Structure formats: structure tokens, C-alpha cells
Amino acid sequence: MISEGRKDALIKLLDDESPVVRQAVVAEIRNQEDDGVVFLREVARQRGSGIGRHARSLLVELGFDDPHGDFRSFIRSFRYELEVGCFLLERTVHPDLEWSMVAGFIDEVATRCRELIVPESSVFEKCKQLNCVFYHEYGFSGDLEDFENPDNNFISSVIYRRKGIPISLSVLYLLVADRCSITLDPIGTPGRFLLANLEDPNSFYLDPFDRGRFRSEEEVRQMLLTHHIEDGAEYLLPSTTGEVLCRFCRNLAHQYTLKNEMGKARQFTGYIQEFEDVYERESS
Numbered sequence: 001m002i003s004e005g006r007k008d009a010l011i012k013l014l015d016d017e018s019p020v021v022r023q024a025v026v027a028e029i030r031n032q033e034d035d036g037v038v039f040l041r042e043v044a045r046q047r048g049s050g051i052g053r054h055a056r057s058l059l060v061e062l063g064f065d066d067p068h069g070d071f072r073s074f075i076r077s078f079r080y081e082l083e084v085g086c087f088l089l090e091r092t093v094h095p096d097l098e099w100s101m102v103a104g105f106i107d108e109v110a111t112r113c114r115e116l117i118v119p120e121s122s123v124f125e126k127c128k129q130l131n132c133v134f135y136h137e138y139g140f141s142g143d144l145e146d147f148e149n150p151d152n153n154f155i156s157s158v159i160y161r162r163k164g165i166p167i168s169l170s171v172l173y174l175l176v177a178d179r180c181s182i183t184l185d186p187i188g189t190p191g192r193f194l195l196a197n198l199e200d201p202n203s204f205y206l207d208p209f210d211r212g213r214f215r216s217e218e219e220v221r222q223m224l225l226t227h228h229i230e231d232g233a234e235y236l237l238p239s240t241t242g243e244v245l246c247r248f249c250r251n252l253a254h255q256y257t258l259k260n261e262m263g264k265a266r267q268f269t270g271y272i273q274e275f276e277d278v279y280e281r282e283s284s
Contacts, residue, residue, distance in 0.1 A: 002035050011043060014054040029062065037064045045070075045084055053098055067091040068267070075274040078282055080241040083175055089248060090154045092267065102156050106172070109138060110179035117180060123197045124204060124214070126182050131212035134173060138162065142169065142209040150255040150264075153248050166193035167247055169208040185238035188247055189220065190227045198238070246275040 002010075013025050029036035040062075043055035059065040071088040074080075087099045116129040134140050143152055143163035151157035155172055158164035164172065170186060170193045177184045177195075187194040187205065194215070195206045205215040215223075217236060224235060239247075253268040 002032055002039050007039060010039070011051055014043070014051050014058070026058070026061065029058065037062070040064070041070060041073075045088065050100060053100060065095070067095045071271065072274055075242075075245075075271065075278060078242075078278055080245065082171065082241045082244065085241060085245045086155050086171060086248075089245060090156060092271075093150075093264070094154070094156070097156060102159060105159050106175050107179065109133060110176050112137065113176060113180050122202065123182060123184075123200050124202060126180065127177070127184075127197075127206060127212065127214075130173070130177060130180065130182065134176065134208075135211045140164070140169060140172075141211065142166070148255050148258055150252055150259070153251050153255075164209075165251070166207075166209040167244070167251065170195050171244065173206075173208045173212070186244050187220075187236065188239035188243055189224060189235045190229065192223060193247070194220065196236075196238070242275060242279070246272060249275070 010025060010028065013021055016022065016025075029040060032039070037059070040055045040059050041064075044052050044059060056065060067088070071092050074085060074088050083103070087097070087102075091097050113130050113133045116133065117126050139162045140158075141163055143149065143161070143165060146152070146163075147165060151161075152163070152165040153168055155168060155175075158168045158172055167188075174184055174186060174195060183199060184195045184197055184206070187196045192207065192209065195208060197203055197206075203217075205217065205220050207213045207215055220236060224230075229235065249268045249271045253265050253272060256262070256265040256268065
């Protein structure tokens with residue numbers, strides 16, 4: 001195992017442009033064998049970090065960059081963090097993705113929201129301010145014209161196009177809210193992914209695909225009835241991070257099938273099976 005002190009020393013050297021330092025870092029990682037690769041992969045997952053970019057570059061140089069393996073390892077770990085999961089998921093299709101650009105944009109939106117939010121206000125009022133920034137200032141909206149485009153599942157594409165589907169808009173909204181210390185939960189209802197604040201006495205649901213429209217529980221129940229679900233109590237509760245990421249994979253398996261890109265469709269079907277195997281293992 002690499003000691004914590006050694007890890008700190010290596011991290012400080014990762015972005016050093018000196019060829020001599022680079023060679024020394026490479027030699028040290030090689031000397032640590034498997035532990036060195038594990039260390040680099042941990043650092044490479046750091047979001048919003050130039051160090052993460054340098055770690056990924058070093059993994060490529062050493063021949064150990066494996067986006068598919070990284071996501072599978074993440075699934076099997078059962079230690080899920082939403083933003084890290086979104087990053088690793090997207091890298092399986094866009095291996096050159098620089099998450100620092102994505103995280104920087106989310107930070108920017110959150111900073112603007114915090115400028116408008118009154119700290120003592122309710123979660124409902126804070127979300128109204130977030131809606132103003134998210135939809136009016138930055139122009140996000142639901143993609144009604146190209147809904148089945150697989151890129152709608154990738155946060156970097158949603159940011160670039162300012163369009164997305166319910167789940168991706170919900171996740172991006174959630175990441176901004178989290179940076180603003182706004183408590184929201186993902187709600188994976190069939191047909192329409194939502195967010196909710198269920199801890200506040202004045203609980204509410206929020207529809208990021210419909211420009212942040214606030215919905216009551218009764219409205220959500222009516223939405224479920226359109227999918228022939230009469231007792232939808234289980235769908236009104238928060239989804240786990242694993243369920244959110246697995247739903248992305250289900251979307252992608254379906255959408256790549258529609259595009260007749262069967263290799264990618266099988267890839268995401270495989271990830272779905274990984275999630276299901278992990279859940280079965282953890283529940284036994």
C-alpha cells in the first residue's frame with residue numbers, strides 16, 4: 001500500500017511539467033505496481049480538478065486507461081456518488097471528457113444562484129431563485145425535438161446544448177442545488193423523472209423538464225395514472241444514486257438500440273446487469 005504521505009507527495013508532482021519530474025513519477029508508479037495504478041485511478045476520478053486530468057494522462061501513458069473497467073469497478077464498489085458516477089458513465093462513450101470543465105460550469109451556475117438566494121428563505125423560495133437562473137439566465141429546456149438522442153443522457157452535452165431529458169436535467173439541477181446547500185431528492189417516477197423536497201413541512205415536487213414547475217403529490221399521482229399505476233406510493237419516494245445511474249444506462253441501451261448501434265446498446269445492457277448483480281449481492 002502507498003502511504004498517505006507518499007500519495008500527497010505524488011499528487012503535488014503530478015502537474016509538474018518538468019520531464020525529469022515526470023519520469024520520476026512514472027518510475028515511482030511503476031515501482032508501486034497495482035497499488036500505483038489504483039492510486040492514479042482514484043486521483044483521476046477527482047471532479048473539477050486539473051490533477052485528475054494529469055492522472056488520466058499518466059494512465060494513458062502507462063497503458064492503464066480503461067473507462068469501461070473504471071465504470072464497472074465503480075458499480076461493483078457499491079459506494080456511489082452521483083457526480084462521480086455521471087463522470088465515469090460518460091467517459092465510457094467520451095473517454096477524453098474533461099470533467100473540470102463540467103464541474104466549473106456547475107460551480108458558476110451555483111455561484112450565481114447563491115447571489116440571489118436569501119439564506120433564511122424556505123427551500124421552495126430557494127428553488128424559485130434557482131429556476132430563474134437555470135431556465136431564464138442559462139436557458140435550459142427539455143429536448144422535445146430530439147428526445148431519443150443518447151447524448152441527452154450526458155451532463156456535458158446537456159450543458160453544451162442547453163437541452164436534456166427529464167433525468168439529465170434533474171441531475172444537473174440537483175448538482176447545482178447541492179452546491180447551494182438546497183436539499184432535494186431524485187424521484188424516479190415512470191415516464192417523468194422529478195425532484196422533491198420531502199423533509200420540509202411544506203413538501204413539494206419539482207419538474208426540471210417543465211422549466212422547474214412545482215407539482216403537488218396529487219399532481220404526481222395523476223401523472224402516474226397516465227401510466228396505469230393506481231397505487232404509486234413507491235414511486236413518490238426518493239431513488240438511490242445507484243437507481244439513478246442504472247436508469248441512465250437503461251435509457252442508453254434503449255436509445256442506442258433505436259439508432260441500431262448495437263455494440264453500444266450491449267455495452268449499457270452489460271452495465272445494467274452489473275447493477276442488478278450488485279443489488280442481488282448486497283441484499284443477500
